[in-house]
Amino acid sequence: METILVGMGFLYLFPVLVLAAELLWRGVLLLGLRDAGLNAHLTVAITTLLYALNHLFVAPVPMFERWLMVGMAVPIGIIGGYLVLRTRNVWAAVWLHGLSLVAMVADIFIIPALARS
Numbered sequence: 001m002e003t004i005l006v007g008m009g010f011l012y013l014f015p016v017l018v019l020a021a022e023l024l025w026r027g028v029l030l031l032g033l034r035d036a037g038l039n040a041h042l043t044v045a046i047t048t049l050l051y052a053l054n055h056l057f058v059a060p061v062p063m064f065e066r067w068l069m070v071g072m073a074v075p076i077g078i079i080g081g082y083l084v085l086r087t088r089n090v091w092a093a094v095w096l097h098g099l100s101l102v103a104m105v106a107d108i109f110i111i112p113a114l115a116r117s
Contacts, residue, residue, distance in 0.1 A: 047081055048077030080092070080096050
């Protein structure tokens with residue numbers, strides 16, 4: 001993620017990307033499938049699978065890093081999906097996804113600085 005966030009300069013754009021991703025995957029697709037009559041668990045499974053595949057095939061980073069992103073996308077997709085279904089509000093998933101951004105930034109900048117101290 002350091003390649004995307006720092007090397008490609010997406011750190012400042014990431015909040016917008018998080019919002020757009022959650023509005024698409026959880027707001028439009030998940031709620032749309034649910035409103036079309038699909039089972040809640042199936043809607044979470046479908047949107048999580050597509051969300052994870054998006055991270056695998058779209059990210060401009062090496063394959064190992066893509067699989068790490070998939071490893072983060074699956075729990076975010078599942079938890080975010082159920083949060084949206086439970087609250088009927090996409091903002092819960094936006095905050096969850098944003099929290100993952102905070103963790104990545106800490107991993108890139110804060111933790112190494114603390115280790116050097």
